[in-house]
Amino acid sequence: MLACAVLFIGGCTYRVVRTFVEPDEVATLDDRSPFLKAHLASGHVYVLSSWDVDGSSISGTGSLLDPNRGEVDTGFFTLPADSVRLFETNVQQRTWSGTALTVMAGITAAVAGICAANPKTCFGSCPTYYVADEGGRPLLQAEGFSSSIAPALEATDLDMLMRARPRDRRLEVRVTNEALETHVIRHTDILAVPKGGGDRVFVTPAGAFHETTQPGAPSRCTGSEGDCLAPLLDSDGLERFSLADSTDLATREVIDLEFTDIPAGELGLVIQSRQTLMTTFLIYQALAYLGNEASRWLAALEDGDGAREGAEGIGRLLGNVEVLVPAADGSWAIAGVVGETGPLASDTKVVPLTISQGEASSPLRIRLRLTQGLWRLDRVALVGMGPEVEPVRILPTSVFRDGAADPEALRVLADREEPLVTLPGDAYDLVYELPANPEAYEIFLEARGYYLEWMRQEWLAEENPLAAMMLVVDPAGTLRSLAPAFKLEEPQIENLFWNSRYARN
Amino acid sequence: MRVIDQRLLALLTSCATTACATTTAPRGFLPDVAEAQTSAYGSWIDVLYEDQAGNVRVRGELIAMTPDSMWVLGGDEGWAIATSAIRGGQLAAYDSGGRDAGVLTALGTVSTISNGAFLIFTAPMWLIVGSSAAAAQSRVPLSDLTESGWSEISSFARFPQGMPPGMLLGELEPKPVAGG
Numbered sequence: 001m002l003a004c005a006v007l008f009i010g011g012c013t014y015r016v017v018r019t020f021v022e023p024d025e026v027a028t029l030d031d032r033s034p035f036l037k038a039h040l041a042s043g044h045v046y047v048l049s050s051w052d053v054d055g056s057s058i059s060g061t062g063s064l065l066d067p068n069r070g071e072v073d074t075g076f077f078t079l080p081a082d083s084v085r086l087f088e089t090n091v092q093q094r095t096w097s098g099t100a101l102t103v104m105a106g107i108t109a110a111v112a113g114i115c116a117a118n119p120k121t122c123f124g125s126c127p128t129y130y131v132a133d134e135g136g137r138p139l140l141q142a143e144g145f146s147s148s149i150a151p152a153l154e155a156t157d158l159d160m161l162m163r164a165r166p167r168d169r170r171l172e173v174r175v176t177n178e179a180l181e182t183h184v185i186r187h188t189d190i191l192a193v194p195k196g197g198g199d200r201v202f203v204t205p206a207g208a209f210h211e212t213t214q215p216g217a218p219s220r221c222t223g224s225e226g227d228c229l230a231p232l233l234d235s236d237g238l239e240r241f242s243l244a245d246s247t248d249l250a251t252r253e254v255i256d257l258e259f260t261d262i263p264a265g266e267l268g269l270v271i272q273s274r275q276t277l278m279t280t281f282l283i284y285q286a287l288a289y290l291g292n293e294a295s296r297w298l299a300a301l302e303d304g305d306g307a308r309e310g311a312e313g314i315g316r317l318l319g320n321v322e323v324l325v326p327a328a329d330g331s332w333a334i335a336g337v338v339g340e341t342g343p344l345a346s347d348t349k350v351v352p353l354t355i356s357q358g359e360a361s362s363p364l365r366i367r368l369r370l371t372q373g374l375w376r377l378d379r380v381a382l383v384g385m386g387p388e389v390e391p392v393r394i395l396p397t398s399v400f401r402d403g404a405a406d407p408e409a410l411r412v413l414a415d416r417e418e419p420l421v422t423l424p425g426d427a428y429d430l431v432y433e434l435p436a437n438p439e440a441y442e443i444f445l446e447a448r449g450y451y452l453e454w455m456r457q458e459w460l461a462e463e464n465p466l467a468a469m470m471l472v473v474d475p476a477g478t479l480r481s482l483a484p485a486f487k488l489e490e491p492q493i494e495n496l497f498w499n500s501r502y503a504r505n
Numbered sequence: 506m507r508v509i510d511q512r513l514l515a516l517l518t519s520c521a522t523t524a525c526a527t528t529t530a531p532r533g534f535l536p537d538v539a540e541a542q543t544s545a546y547g548s549w550i551d552v553l554y555e556d557q558a559g560n561v562r563v564r565g566e567l568i569a570m571t572p573d574s575m576w577v578l579g580g581d582e583g584w585a586i587a588t589s590a591i592r593g594g595q596l597a598a599y600d601s602g603g604r605d606a607g608v609l610t611a612l613g614t615v616s617t618i619s620n621g622a623f624l625i626f627t628a629p630m631w632l633i634v635g636s637s638a639a640a641a642q643s644r645v646p647l648s649d650l651t652e653s654g655w656s657e658i659s660s661f662a663r664f665p666q667g668m669p670p671g672m673l674l675g676e677l678e679p680k681p682v683a684g685g
Contacts, residue, residue, distance in 0.1 A: 013602060013638070014538045015645045018660050035542050043669035045545045067669060068678040069545050085666040090542040095645055097606055097638035104613055104634050108627055112619035425618075 013098025021087040026053050033089030036060060041085040043067030046077060056081045114492075126451055127183050127422070128344060130174040131443075133163045138174065144185070144447035146342030147315070149283065154186070154450040157340070158203060160348045161443040162235060162272065171432040173445065177422040179453075185420040186448040187413055190432045191391035192441040198386045201442035202270055202350035205338050209442075210350060211386030214263035215270065218380055219363060223255045224372075232257075235272055235348075235379040244278060244373025246487045249479040250317045253372040258363040263384030268350040269323050269335075269366060272379040275343045277493045279374070281486050282314060286471055287453060291463025313475035315341075321375055323351045324367040332367050339375065346378050352385055373490070391444065392435055400429040419449060526643040528597040529564055533682045535646075541599035546680040547663035550577055552594040552650065554586050566680050567596065569668040570659035576668055583674030594650040598661045603643025610635025 021029050029036065038046040038058060044067065048060030059078040066072050081087075127144040142159035164171070171190060177183050191209075193201045198211030221229040224242060231240040245251035287294050320339030324332035336351035353366075364382070399410040409428055412418040422428070435441060471478050528535070530549035547567040552575065554561055563586070565579025575586045614631040617624045648654055648661075659665055663677075 013606060013642055016538055016541045016599060018598075020660060020665060033542070037543075037545065039664065039666045041666065041669060043664055043672055047543050047545060065545050067664075067672060067676075069663075069680075088660075088665065092538060092542070095642055097642035097645075100634050100638045101606060101609060101613070104631055108613060108616055108620060108631070111623050111627060112616075 013095050013101060014092045015095050017091045017093050019089050019091075021089070023081045023084050023087070026056070026058065026081045026087065029053060029087060030089045030091055032091050035062075035090065037088035037090075038079065038084040039086040039088060040083070044072070045069075046079065046084075048077065058084070058087075126179070126181070126342060126344075127185055127188075127447060127449070128176050128178055129159070129188075129445055129447070130176070131161050131164045131445075132172070134165045136167075139163060140345050142445045142447070143342045143345045144175075144183075144188070145449055145451070146340065148450035149453060151184075151450050154184075154448065156446060156448040158191070158207060159340075159345065159445050159447075160203060161445055162346070162348050164443045166434055166438045166443065169434045169436065169438055171434050171438075171443070173430045173432065174427060175422075175430060176427040177424055179451075180424055181454060182452045183422040183426075184449045184451065185413070185422065187416055188396070188430060188445065188447045190394040190434070191444040191446055192394055192435055192438070193389055193391040193444065195440055195442055196386065196389060199383075201389060202268070202348065202383070203444065204268075204352060205336060205349050209389050209391055209444075210268065210352075211389055212268060212270070212350060212383035213265075213386055214261075214384045215381045216259060216261040216263060216383070218257045218382070219260045220258035221255060221380075224253050228255060232377055232380045235346075237378065239274075239376040239378045241276060241376040242372050244486060244490060245483060247480060247483050249278065249282075249371070249373070249483050249486060250476060251372045252319075252369055255368040255370070255377075257366045257368065257380060259366070259382045260363045261382070262362055262364055263382060266385040267353040267355060267364075268383050268385040269353060270348065270350045270379070270381040270383055271321060271323070271338050271368075271377065272346045272348040273321060273339060273375050273377050274346045275339075275341060276374055276376055277343050278371075278486065278490075279318070279341055280343055281489065281493070282482070283453075285462075285482060285485075286314075286468070288462035289464045289468035289471065291468075293463075293465065293468065313472065314479065317475055317479060318371045318374055320370075321377075322369040323353070324369060325353055325355055326365055339370075346376075348379075350383065350385070392441070393446075394432050394434065396430040397433050398431045400431070401427070424454075526601075526603065526640070526647055528595070528647070530597050531682055534680065535597055535600040537600045538602065544599075545663065547578075548596055548598045548661035550575075550594065550596045550650075550658075552577060552584075552586060553592045554590040554594075555592050556590060560592060567658070567662045568674065568677065569662045569664040570655060571667055572655055574668075575658075576662075576674055578674060578677055578679055580679055583677070585674065588652070588655060591650055596648045596650065596658055596661060598646040598648070601643045601646050603639050603645075606635070606639035606642045610639055 019030055034049060036048045036051040036058065038048065045065050046062060047065065048062035051058060051060030057078055057080050059076070061076050062074070063071050064073040064077070126146045128140055129142040129144065130138040131141045133139040141161045141163060145155045145157045147153065148155045173188070175185070175188060193209045195201055196211045198213050199215060200212055201209050202212055203209050217233045218229060221227065221232055223240065228240045231238045242253060320337040322337050323335045325335045327333040333354070335353045338349045338351050340347040395414050396410060399406045399413065401409060406428065409420055412420050528549060529551050534549055536544045550567040551564045552562070563577055563579060563584050565577045568576040568578050573588055575588055575591065577584045577586065610631060613635055614628050617627040617631060620627045648657060650658065
């Protein structure tokens with residue numbers, strides 16, 4: 001379309017600059033004009049192409065027209081300049097409109113090219129959920145089942161709507177398909193969890209909801225770059241991240257935290273994080289290597305054979321964010337792990353620590369161990385763990401599409417037997433009725449389903465069965481061999497990401 | 506967007522061309538930019554002049570123009586008008602391509618679906634820049650009739666050299682218009 005547009009621009013955005021020359025000035029005729037008109041005093045006119053000036057005569061091929069513009073003669077003419085009353089030349093000049101439209105076409109083509117090369121930077125991923133923030137503005141607050149790239153990987157995903165602030169009992173959630181994907185959504189429920197006497201309710205990686213108290217920011221943070229405290233203090237979109245290792249994408253790093261304000265009772269560490277685009281790069285690279293075999297391989301996941309093992313191998317190597325606490329012997333012990341696939345919306349979880357205030361000496365030291373260049377950390381906080389609380393499950397009461405009620409979509413989201421299938425560009429508004437006094441509840445979104453990536457033509461060019469096989473049999477080696485390729489794209493991917501709408505959430 | 510909705514395209518085209526200037530020329534009368542280089546006919550002119558009966562509006566092909574007279578041929582009628590009586594009007598030298606630029610703007614706006622999330626930047630840019638460009642392009646071949654512009658106006662007459670000696674308006678045939 002853009003190529004046609006550029007050609008189209010060429011034909012419609014010019015002006016004609018018309019100039020007249022007296023017979024005694026024929027030497028000044030503009031030779032850029034492809035045609036020359038020679039107006040005679042009688043009203044006749046010669047319209048000549050391939051014209052030439054030779055001293056005081058003009059020659060060219062064309063027509064002689066009478067005053068009614070009927071054709072009198074055609075052929076090659078030579079006429080004395082002084083037999084002509086007035087010469088006319090016409091030159092096309094591009095207008096600024098043409099330049100402006102050409103620039104716009106160029107910008108659009110350039111962005112389209114970047115998006116074709118790195119689709120996830122432009123198109124988002126998985127079902128994306130928008131919920132109004134404190135100011136009532138739609139905010140991307142959750143992405144559903146990001147790692148479920150095949151029916152066999154269908155999963156339930158739970159996301160805290162960290163910045164949802166419902167003003168009344170009506171909660172609106174917009175779910176969109178912004179990628180070249182087919183989304184199969186089994187359900188999208190709201191889980192409202194009573195806060196009780198706590199500050200906020202967080203969910204553990206195991207899915208248990210806990211009241212929490214006395215959230216405290218770290219007093220110190222040390223990473224590979226040195227001080228990393230500032231980005232981790234608040235849930236403000238300012239994130240701490242690092243760049244991937246240039247030789248092995250599985251290379252790990254550590255972040256050492258210290259807390260001086262230690263809440264009472266059992267402790268937990270709240271981590272708000274999301275992934276960088278490394279996972280996206282790897283999924284796309286895997287599909288590109290598989291090429292025409294991708295659909296067969298995805299189908300093989302259903303059979304539970306080695307394909308699933310292969311698919312999960314790289315994921316295991318990359319791992320999640322490990323939370324470590326000091327052990328009695330001075331070493332570090334893993335208290336828990338946290339992390340969700342997906343680069344768009346931050347995920348917030350609380351990891352129960354195996355130590356309590358009574359056992360902890362101030363400052364309390366906690367270490368995070370994570371794959372270098374894979375995670376963006378927005379906030380880390382130490383909290384007091386309150387009692388476990390049960391959520392209230394709320395199903396949508398109405399569904400709208402393009403502003404009109406969609407009872408069929410409501411039915412399939414409610415009955416769980418048939419999924420809601422969405423295609424690129426689809427958007428549904430789901431309406432939920434919260435319990436009375438909604439501000440006393442923490443809001444979570446639970447989505448179940450899977451999605452199917454659409455194969456892109458540009459991926460097929462990279463089909464490489466041997467490399468695809470190595471993904472399965474040697475995931476560690478694959479992460480090493482792909483490191484240089486990812487490092488080439490990493491700065492561009494990240495810049496695009498930060499300049500996209502998602503990065504501003 | 507699975508299917509480009511024709512109504513959306515029409516709406517975008519409409520938006521993009523809302524500010525475009527229009528002419529009263531019959532469809533098919535105005536040559537495009539390429540044809541204007543070889544056309545030996547005069548341009549379309551819409552003239553408001555004052556005579557004893559009041560203001561009169563005439564439209565047709567500009568046949569000739571001198572500092573004191575203008576000759577216009579409209580269908581089977583012709584008018585010789587004193588320039589001192591002209592109160593206003595507009596000359597359309599050729600087809601501006603402004604509507605094409607509007608269609609292009611609409612297509613460009615739709616094409617930003619290839620820009621993913623960046624569409625929120627590129628689509629408004631297309632609408633703003635494209636609409637402005639289409640509006641500006643639509644005015645390129647138009648000239649208002651003012652006394653200071655007679656010379657420029659005359660260059661788009663059938664006879665830019667002036668009315669041929671002895672030629673009568675009634676002897677001239679109007680420009681044939683396809684379908685018109």
